[in-house]
Every structure is written in structure tokens, then in C-alpha cells.
Amino acid sequence: MPRKRTPTVAALLRLGLIGKDDWGTALQQALEISCDLIGVDRANYWSLRDDPSALVCELGYVASTQILERGFALLEGSSPEYFEAIREAQVLAIRDARADPRSRTLGAYLELHGISAMLDVPVFSQGRLAGILCHEHVGGLRRWSSREVELALTMSHILTSLLEQRARNQAEENERRAIFLAQASNAIAQTLDLREARQTAVRRALPRLGEMASLIHYDGTRTECVASAHVQAEQERLITEMCARYCQDMTRPGLAFQALRERQSLLVQVADGDAMRRLQLPEGQIDLLSRLRVRSTMSVLLTVRDAITGVLTLWSDSRNYDREDLQFAEAYAQQVSTVLENINLLARAQEALRARDEFLELAGHELRTPLTSLEFAVDLLRKKLVEPLLPAARNAVDTIARQATRLSRLTELVVLAPLHEGSPPLRVEPLDLAALVREVAREQAASKAFICSELEIRADAPVMLRGDRTALEVVVSNLLGNAMKFGAGRPIEVRVEADPDTATLSVRDHGIGIPPNHLPSIFQRYERYVSPNSFSGLGLGLYIAARLVMAHGGQIRADSRPGEGSTFTVELPV
Template sequence: MSLGRAWLASSEEEDEDGSAAGPEPVTGQEEHARGGAGHTAGPEETLVRRLMRVPMPALAVMDAAGRVVDANDSFLRLGGVGREELEAGRMRWDALAAPESPAAGAQAMDMLRRLGTAGPLETEYVRPDGSRVPVMLAALSLESPERLLVLVQDLTSRRRAEEALRFLSDASRELAEVRAEPEAILAGVAHLAVSAMASWCLVDVLEEDGSFRRVAAAHREPSGEALLREAPRYPPITDATSPLFQALARGESRVYPDFLPEHRALMARGAEPLALLEQLEARSVMLVPMRSRGRAVGLLTFASCDVGRRYGSEDLEMVEELARRVVAAVDNARLYHEGQDAVRLRDEFLGIASHELKTPLTPLRLRLQMLQRQVEGASRSGDPLSPERFSEALDVALRQVRKLTDLVDNLLDVSRISAGRMKLELEEVDLAGLAAELVSRFTPSAAQLGCALELHAPVPVIGRWDRLRVEQVVTNLLTNALKYGAGRPVAVRVEGAGERARLTVEDHGIGIAEEDLCRIFERFERAVSDRHYGGLGLGLYITRQIVEALGGTVGVTSRPGMGSTFTLELPKGTAAVP
């Protein structure tokens, strides 16, 4: 007995209520497919008819001409056709098979002739809408003349899993390059995505103010690159009318298997952005947040324009894993570059500090050596050393010691600021009186440099501040003004402005270029060459830290060749940071 007959015998023994199951009724279409009117269905045909009612797997019966004469619903769904096409006799095997793989059909027919069975073979079905389905099939020759029973398994899930593993593996290799800049890594991910699982991809970084900044855009088609660059920017997460992006900021991904007009309206505000998004022709879309240390830091957008590429839960899991790897890679790259910058700054600082510490040490050593020789000479000759020469040498030595002390104090201040250990001792201070005292102290130095010091502080300006720290701030501002004042007048003004006190130091020296204004308050930064002006590049950094600790602000306006004006503002009440 053949396999078909044995199965038939076992399946027709009893029906559900225990009675014998008679032959299934045959429709006119079935009768035509099986030989026309008057044809009596044999046991094998009855079995096939029963098999067609099995929901899984996908099953079909074909004749020698390649026409599908019967199929179950699973097969019809797999082929993307309706039963009316089958019943009208318009469904053909060669219309389903991928045109570039005729060898699969020839191989199957050869196996059927030799063995009576064929498969398993992997190929693709092409649906009427142009989409493709990877399948594995097997065929069995039926005892009825020129009939084949075909079993088909949908391999879409397996192929997707294989693609996901391959894609994540390629992405991991791409992300392993920690020397790359973070934004270069994100651009690489976008291009990798369009080569594997998306028609186009966008990468946006979330800024501190809640807005998105686009850092990468990649399109599979070169003609689409220009259009993609014009893609609408996303609304900020702070927008109360944008629940989608607020959800994304909370780390909630979104997948739209069918990207509908209402979904486009969520992503683009206004007629023009919406029209741009429609021109990109996305059929399926995924929005996946990138999260670092519990907060959103960016957004990945994947879009498919292919008819047969609909994103689902498996795709979403894959790109969420990709987002985690991307964030880790970007964090590693950022830490690497921060480490490199720290090493560079350390080396630069050590070179500058060595130079600056050596500057006062050299004249101090020379002056002390000279004083030592004078003392030894006076001792041998018996002539006493004149008090004037002795006092002069000590004055020079003391000036150099003060310079060394200032340098060391600056280094200690930076250390305290970095460790958060800078303390403030608040007391009542007259800013006008303090400025007058410092101007008087700097007047001799200013005269040596050819700078005239002017003070405009007509009335006392009282506030609660740390006197020594405010004195340090004003000293730093005056020192800078005299150093870069180019022998021209320097004016200091103090005035009250409501609940705040304002002090300005204005010089008419070399000025500061616009591109340097934003960085001169950072550590080890200067707007000029240290070779000509010296310094550790710490004075203004320490100034800003002290002023901010007192709840105030310090800024600068300047033009090259026209001088600079530094403005210090402090609240008159209690300091903002104790």
C-alpha cells in the first residue's frame, strides 16, 4: 500500500462521532479539475481533498502543465492570491516562481521523475504585488496521472533572523572602532542600515533643551539623498502637543508595519514638512530611542519603501538591540576622546606650568646667588654690605616668591574647584572700597607698563560676599587688563544696579577674536600665544568658578585691536551656593 493510501485508510476509518466517514462531496470546480463530469473520486483524490482543508502547512496540487488546480488557504496567503483566481484556473506555478531561479524547478522535476519525490528546495515566490517570499518546498507525485502535491514552508522568519544576526554582527564590527568620532559612528550605522534592512535611515541626537539635532541621514538610492537631507526635523520633546516624541523620550519605541497618513501627521507638523515626508514614500517605519544611563539621548528612524518589507516585532527587537550597541559604542568613543583630550591638556599644562614656575625661579636664584657673593666678598674684605643693596636684593627675591605663591595658589584653587571643596566665607563687603584698594595696589605696576589706571566708584556698593574671593576675581581682571592693555589706559567702574552690583574693567589693548570669546573662561585656555604673554590659562577659569559660586556672572565683549571689557555682576544678598 502506498503512503497516500495508508494515510487514507487511517483517516477514513471513523469520523468524530464514530460513524464511518463517507466520501467528501465534490464541487463542480473540483470535478472539472479532476477529470470532468462522471469522474469518480478515488481514495487518493479524497485524501488530497481532505488535506486541502488542513490549515498548515501550505499545500497545493498542480497538473503537468504547471497549473495550480487546488490549494489550501495557507498556500493562497503565501502566494498573495485569492481563491477566485484558483477557481478560475488562472493560478500557475511558473507565475509564482522567481524568474531568476529556473534551475530550482528543473531540479525538482528531475527528482520527481527519478524518485517520485523532490525537495526540500529553497527558492522564492513572487506575489502579484511584486513582493517576494522566501520558501522551502517539497513535492510528491500522486498516483493520479500527472498530478503533484506540493508542500511549502514560509522561510521569512528564518531569513529575517539570519539577516538580523548578520546585520548585528556587521554593526558590532563597525562600532568596535573607538577611535572614530561619535558622529562618524552614527553616520556609519545609518549607511549600514540602508545596506541591510532599510530604504532610508535618520539619526537624531537629543539636545539638552529637548530639541533634536540631525547628525546622519542615509538613503539606499543616490537620487533620494538630496530629498532625505530636506526631511522634516522632528518637534522637540518639550512640545506638549507632541505625545509621540514625548513617548520616545521616555524610551518607548514605535513600529508602524503600515505607515499611514495619520502616522505621518504625528512625525511632521505643517503642510510643507508633511509633503516632504510623503515624497520619501515610506511604507513601513520604526522609531527607536537611544538611551544612556536611564535617559534618552537620540532617535533612530528606519523606513522601508519596499512593498514586501513590512517591519514587525522581530525587526523592532533587532533595532532596539542595535540602539543599545550604538549607545555603548558612542559612549566608549566619547570616553576615549575625552581621555585623549585630558592627556593632551595634561601634557600641555605640565609644559606651561614648568615654564611658568621656572620664570620666577630663575631670577630668584640669580639674585640670591649675587647676594651670597656680595656677603662673602664683604666678609673677606671686612667691609659691611650696604643696607640699600641688601634690601634691593631681598625685594627682588620677595617679588619672585610672590609670583611662585600665586602660581601655586592657582593650582590649588583648580584642585579645590574640581573636587568641589571651594568654601566661601560670607561677610559684608564694599565692592567700591575693595576696587579702590586694588587700584591703589596696582598703580605702581601699571606705571611701569605705561598704563594709566582710572577708577570710577562714586558711592559704596555693599553686598554679602567672600572678601578674599572677590579680591581674587578683581585682581585677575586687573592683571589681564594690564597684561594685554598695550600701554593704554585701563578703567575700573563700580555701580549698583538694583539688587545686583556691577564692576567693569575696560582696556584698550589687543582685544580678543570673536571665536575665542567662548573659550577663554575654560581651563588652560588663552586667546594669545603663551610664548609672548605667559600664564597658565587658569585665571579666568578660576574667576568664572568663583563668580558662579557667589551667584553672579562674568562676561566679556571685545574686538581685536579695540580692547576688551570684562563685566562682573554679583547679587547683593546671600550667595546662591553656600
């Protein structure tokens, strides 16, 4: 006999009171009302899942015992006739479930629950079949009336509405989470101090992900608790004490260290004393967790390129974490680990630059001392030499003096000047730029560097200007060296031209060229657009050349296309 029903009007009034924000509660209320409206003992909502194709009981309600059921899975492979029927039929009204060919393959499930008749209706969401609302009659056979079929369809429409509201709520929640993750990343990235960034990462997790948190850094062998926080300032002392005493040594018991050892996220939904003892935590730590009123906890890993760099542990004193909380915490940890790694890499790069600058400073200082002694010795030698000298001897002494002076100037211009933002110190004199270029090119061509490159020089007419000879030699030498390095052994063309106001030097190669996105930055210090494994250098040559050109009141530019070579042009006032 059908179960005694609640009056239809009362049931419909209850439908109007169903809240749509909480899917689980709304679904339970809808199933309870279905049992009352149609007079069945059992009502279930089954979600249709893919891979493998199956129906999974998302929630079931048993009216006689008020028990909730969940999780039973029905594979399509075991009951193909039933799946075919629910995909084709608008309503599946079965009088004898154990004999009907559409449902008899469900025999084990029917027998388990004493089900004799079924009234199943499809539930659609966003234009596709999302699941099945099942009304299961327990007892004798039952013929379903048209009114009962209409009521079942009404309930399926209500579930469709609830599903669509859930989808909207989920989309809104996903958007809120995305905004939260973006804002947290930006806040962490605001500081370039790694210690401060770690503390910001922990504080930003609260209270969205819990009321307290700690971050343990892992370098592959050792662990260190590097940050902790609590939403309440008066409780922060306890979390700091716990981290200092129990979160430093990964050989100790604890959820974070277990997550590190097992290389996976871990969740303890009910973190009471018994659960903590099962984790083998010391009584002192359990006492601190009790004083912090911890209800639930989870630990998620920080990873960078498949390497574990730490573990973030979150505690809540107001809720019990679930699977969605764990997934959200994992997304936050992944975001945090990327930002922290970038800050760490930047700090290491800055430290490397500082070390390089210190080396250049030291090199400049150490070079100046012997060069000064050399210049003094040459002056003394000139005074002690007895005239007349052989031409070869005088030329040798003059060459030593000239090169010692040049080395001293190069130390000032090339080694020390790049370390400071001021203009390089110039010693201006009248000079012929064309002759200077021919002289530097002659020296370069005589070296092994240009053995594979042919130099074509057009610098015949004198081009007079006022400039620092050594500085302009450095500019020409760096541009020629750059052309040789990246010119792929093809000819290099050098031009020196002048108009009434400007002297122009251009150096063109036919090599690998420069990518367009690198052109704006190639004159910056330590800037390299190729791998140091392929081409040596510190990334200072073009930077030094640009600074020396600008110190003369000139300008330098580069034009290039990948695969077609580069042209560097220097313009100097005459």
C-alpha cells in the first residue's frame, strides 16, 4: 500500500521555503517533500557521471527511518537496458521493477532495499541530462497515476532549478577564489624580502583558509618553520610557541612532516585529542592545539618544477575542512610557491650582481696599484737613460709608457665606471674619428678574433671632433667585438661619415640578429639575449659603449632583424 501522504498544499508550501544557496540542504528537503507528495518510502537523486559511465547516488532519503544514503554507484556496463531507458524516456514508471526488462538488471539493488516499483524522472541542467530523480516503492506492486507522474516531473524541474543555482553559486565562488588568489599573490610579490614574503603568505591565508597557519621551508634535506600566524593577536603566541618547539625537525611526528614524507596533501576533518594521538603527537603539542581550540587541520605542499619546497599547514577552530577546502588550499599553496620562488631567484640574482660588482671594484683597485707603479718606473727609466738612445729602445720605452697610460684609463672607464651612475670621467682632446677607427680595426683584424670575419672599412676622409681617445677606442672595440661574436663569420661593414654637425659610426654584421623584444634593453647593464653557454661575456660591452657615447653628448642605437644581422650606429657631435 502507498505510504500515507502529507497534504499536497502543505507539501507545496514547504517547496516554497527551500533555500537555494546550500545545495546539500536544499536537495535533502526536496527528497523529503518528494516522499510526502508521491507517498513513497524512498527518494534518491543520482548524478550521471562519465568515464566510466555510471549513476552515483548523491543523496537518498528513507522516510520510515529518516536515514540519509549516499555514494552507491551503478555502472552502465552492469545495467545497459536501464541506462538506455533513462536516456530515451521522459518518465520511467515501472509497476514491477524486478520483472520489467528495463530495470530487472538492478536486481541486487532492488533486493537489498525491498524495492518493488519505481517512478524515475530525468533531471536536466544547462541543456543536458544531469541525473535521475528516483521514487522507490517498498512493498507490493504499484501502478503510478498520472497525477503522481506530474508531481514527479514537478520535482525534477525543481531539482533542475537547484542544480542551476548551484552552478551559479559555484561560478561565483570560483570567481571569488580567483580574485583572492590574485590579490594574495600581488600582496606577497610587493616585497622583495623573502622572510617578509613568507610571513605575508601565511597571513594572507587567514581567515579565508583557517584561523591559524604555519609555513615550513624544505630544502631537500632539512626543514625550518619560517612563518606562522593566528587571526587573534592574543593567540599568536601559542602558535609561535608550537612552531618553535614542534615544527623544526622533519623526523618528528606531525601532519606537516607526514605530508612531506609521503609527498601528498593530508586532511584531518576532526582534529580532536584522539586524532592527534593517532598522529603520535607529543602531549605538549596536543595541549597547545587544545588551547587553540583546533577542530580541523590540513597540510598542503609547496612545489616548484616538481620539487617540494615547503608545506603549508592550516588549522580551523570554527569548521571541519572537507575535500573542497583541501583543493582550494592546494591551489593557494601552488600560487604561493611560485611567487616565493620568483622572489628567491630575484634575491639570488641580486646577490650575484653584488658579488660581480664587488669583484669589478676589487679588480679595478688591484689593477690601479701596479699600473701606477709601472707609470712611475717608466718615468724613472726615462730620466736615467743616457742620450742618445737607439730608436728601437726609445720606441720601446714610449710604447710601454703609452700602453701603461692606456691601461690606467681603461681601468677607469671600463672596470670602474660601469659600477657608478655618474658620467664616466673624460679627457677631451681633438682627434680624427676615422683614423681612430682604422687603428682599432687594424688591431682587431690582427687578432685571432677576426680570423673568420672579413672587415670592410670605409673611413677614408678625416672626421674631426673633440673626445676622449681611450673612451672612443673602447666604443669602437666593443662594437667590433660584438659584430665578430654574433656575425656568424660573415663580412663586417664599418662606416665613418660626417656632416657639419654630426660624426656617424656604423658597424653592421650579417649574423644571428636580435629579437625585437630585446632591442629596447640591450644597452642595459648585464643584459644578455643569448645563452651564456653559447656566447661568453658579462653583458657589459654594449652598456659601457652606450655610457661612453652619452658622456660625449652622443647617442647610440641598434637596428636588427633575427637571422639578418644587426647594425649599431653611433652619432657624436663634432
